[in-house]
Amino acid sequence: xxxxxxxPGPLSVPEGAIVSLNCTYSNSAFQYFMWYRxxxxxxxxxxxxxxxxxxxxxxxxxAQVDKSSKYISLFIRxxxxxxxATYLCANVDNYGQNFVFGPGTRLSVLP
Amino acid sequence: xxxxxxxxxxxxxxxxxxxTLRCSPRSGDLSVYWYQQSLDQGxxxxxxxxxxxxxxxxxxxxxxxxxxxxxxxxxxNLSSLELGDSALYFCASSGGGRDTxxxxxxxxxxxxxx
Numbered sequence: 494x495x496x497x498x499x500x501p502g503p504l505s506v507p508e509g510a511i512v513s514l515n516c517t518y519s520n521s522a523f524q525y526f527m528w529y530r531x532x533x534x535x536x537x538x539x540x541x542x543x544x545x546x547x548x549x550x551x552x553x554x555x556a557q558v559d560k561s562s563k564y565i566s567l568f569i570r571x572x573x574x575x576x577x578a579t580y581l582c583a584n585v586d587n588y589g590q591n592f593v594f595g596p597g598t599r600l601s602v603l604p
Numbered sequence: 605x606x607x608x609x610x611x612x613x614x615x616x617x618x619x620x621x622x623x624t625l626r627c628s629p630r631s632g633d634l635s636v637y638w639y640q641q642s643l644d645q646g647x648x649x650x651x652x653x654x655x656x657x658x659x660x661x662x663x664x665x666x667x668x669x670x671x672x673x674x675x676x677x678x679x680x681n682l683s684s685l686e687l688g689d690s691a692l693y694f695c696a697s698s699g700g701g702r703d704t705x706x707x708x709x710x711x712x713x714x715x716x717x718x
Binding site (some may be wrong): 525594 | 606637646647649660662667692694698705706708710711712714
């Protein structure tokens, strides 16, 4: 079992849809959870960062963490074509040094 | 702009050659990570340095080596290059435990081996 797993997609949705991206992890040592957005052939960009279980909202984006089930979600409201990218789930342990990335989910938002 | 600078942005070379990729971390960040991303593949962790010392190694080939200098910039050396080494190489930096461990990426160095 990989430490961090994501459905690779591709996921195609119409513009304006609510997108749900999911990620599971296996290592209980992970304490910090991040979502990165990576446009084609660009560096991953930190999108959302959270520590505790629960929800964190930033504009159209909401990150949800459930540590009891080791499940992480990213919701995108009112999706736009500019949201088309690969979304990487990443976890890090309490020492802030052991980063583990999921394989990413490719999202296409169709106009 | 993440604050992480990588050079060169693009590099084309031949098999058997050696190249050096350079990374300047964000100001104040002590940790530097190197990742390899082949076409349509995920990020493969190569190596992690913290304040000049190697902290962790991932799937890094013996033909590859890295170091972090006293000014905290880092270099990734790739030698005896093969076609399969063609990829995007990303550098990322973080506070290394000083803060909450957010990782910031550079724009990458695109290596093409012909």
